[in-house]
Amino acid sequence: MRITDNMRLATVLLDQSRASQSVYTLSEESASGNLISAPSDDPAGYATLVSMDSRLSIMQGRSTAASTASNNLDAASSALSSAGDLLSQAKQLALEAATGTDSAADRTNAGVQVSALVTQMISLGNTQGTDGYLFGGTSTGTPPFNAAGVYGGNNGVTQVEVADGVLTNSNVSGADAFTSSAGGNNVIADLQSLAASLSTNNVVGITSSIATMDTDSAQVSAVMVQAGAHSSSLQASTQLISNLTTSTETARSSLDSAATAQVYTELQTTQTAYQTSLSVTQQILSLQSFASSVA
């Protein structure tokens, strides 16, 4: 084949352009640390990355929601624990008042103390979380208990999604804990009744309230256990999501992250090839000038 000057130049220019393209691509990978900066770099890989990013975002959202819900349930649990303490105190006052040694005045004083417990109990029933009142069901915008201790909330359940199609409760029922709507006792009414019995020196009423306080305490406790169980379940989900996030991030990284050492080595090799290509071009150009000078 007859070789002409332009043939030689065209060939080295093509090689040079390819080497330059490789240097550019590797520099980009090296600088960004990513292998896939555009879909055309790896169409299937890009689709997987988009899908993984979406999973990561969903998991992040679920984790945040589960944590928030768990915190609210912990707050509810804590309030219910305090409610149990109030009931214990009320029971203790009832026990003391039920003995024959207490005078009517003592019982009146105890009644005042129990009335204070009623106020505290109403306050606990109106505990607020991140999105309103914790014990109002879905009626979170207004205090579930009015000043008289009458419940105005509902039994609505809220849930958060912790995995595809898996829902965990994010509230507990204030109605179940404090009212008789689920067949239990009305805790505040029971306290109010005890206070009334104390202030009216009604020993029979006081005595019967002792057992009621126990039942009420168990009722509050049962809901507290539910809150704890839901919270634990949410925390376990958060942990699970965290593990899944880590494994997804690892998979994502292995797909997209440029291995620094490898890219650097390739970049060095490509740069050498590019420089060689440049020096070949230079030689070809100098060959031409050499031919001209010989002539």
Place this chain on the structure above:
Amino acid sequence: MSGSLFGLLNIAQSGLAAQTAALDATGQNVANVNTPGYSRVTANLETVATADGYSGGVVATGMDRSFDSLTYGSMLTEQGLGGAADARSGALTQTESVVAPTSGGIGDNIDSFFSSLQTLETSPSDPSARAGVLASAGQLAQSISSTANQLGTQRAGLVTEAQGVATSLNENLAQIAALNTQISAARGSGNEPTDLEDQRDQLASQVSTQIGAQVLTDANGDYTLLSSGTALVTNGSAATVAVAIDTSNNLQISSSFSGGLQSNITQNVNSGTLGGIREARDTDIPQVSTQLDQLAYNLSTSVNAVQSAGYGLDGVTGRNMFTQPALVLGAASAMALDPSVANDPAAIAASTTAAGLPGGNDNAVALAALASQPLGASATPSDAFATIGATVGTLASSANSEQSLRQATVTQAQSINSSESGVSLDEEMTNLDQFQRAYEASSQVLQTANTLLGELMQDL
């Protein structure tokens, strides 16, 4: 003519003239070593025969142009394919950056939208969580709509580009026809217009890059340039290529000779820049647009179904999140927040019942769950976008590979053609030496003849 000293003088003189012609050819070649489309020439030297059998010296009968129509034809074909690959690759790289920007694209906005709904799950009555949903929904609708509009703008820009190519193409065709007339006239006068032929071949090469070309010349010197199944130049007549838009918003490419009927050649334009633009504009980009419309339609319909079934904080139900598209076609560019929710965060339906307000979050959970549920019968919202990204990526990647391949094959075809027609400076330098020596030798012969004649005159 028998040998004579005067004859020798004539022979020496013809040698000087012939070597000068050969040196001219070499000089011409060296001067045009980098002229695009230049075909090297060689001086055609012939001995001058006399009736009595003695040589009458040498004569340069003209310049021979080194040209191989076969390798030139292959080069034109490759240039056509190369032009198409360049144009398609360039267009799709732009499409890729529109559909899948490095950040802030549709994929990111889908994630942000569902993320904001997850926040709403735990704060259904929180005004800021609701405002967050509204903002991210608006951003998502805007990003899908603006992507669709940018694809539309790109298609419109490609029409303008195609029309620009057609303008330049028509100038080239007209010049080729004019050169045909000049070449024909020069040949009629007995000349060999190699420079005009070079110019014509170079223009045909440009035409091939623009629309693909095949050149036919017959023994009579009749010249036809064919492209896309039709003749664009026939001797001194050139067709005009026009680019317009048909009723389906596709490119319509037609050609017509002056006074002739216009013929629609659109479906045959598969080569050259126009072929590449046509494929990218009317096949590749619409494929992406259709997928984007489907995503917008499915996403709007699914989100609306859940949103409209729930209740806003104000106790009102039946409001869509996005304007419900009637058709899949055009759903992406029309995507926007529904006016009933657009400026009202309270309208986001977080609860499935009015009784569940304000803390009921079951509808917010259902909305957020759409992130991992198939839209209609297809993939999840993100997976649907991933498919669009993969489609664009595959189209751009294959176009880039094709471009890279064509770059190599065009260079190879040019090299093969150049092997026949191109100038080799090494060769020319050798020729220069060779003809210079021959010229010196002829001078020597002339000098010798002159000396001999001088001696003869002295003897007389």
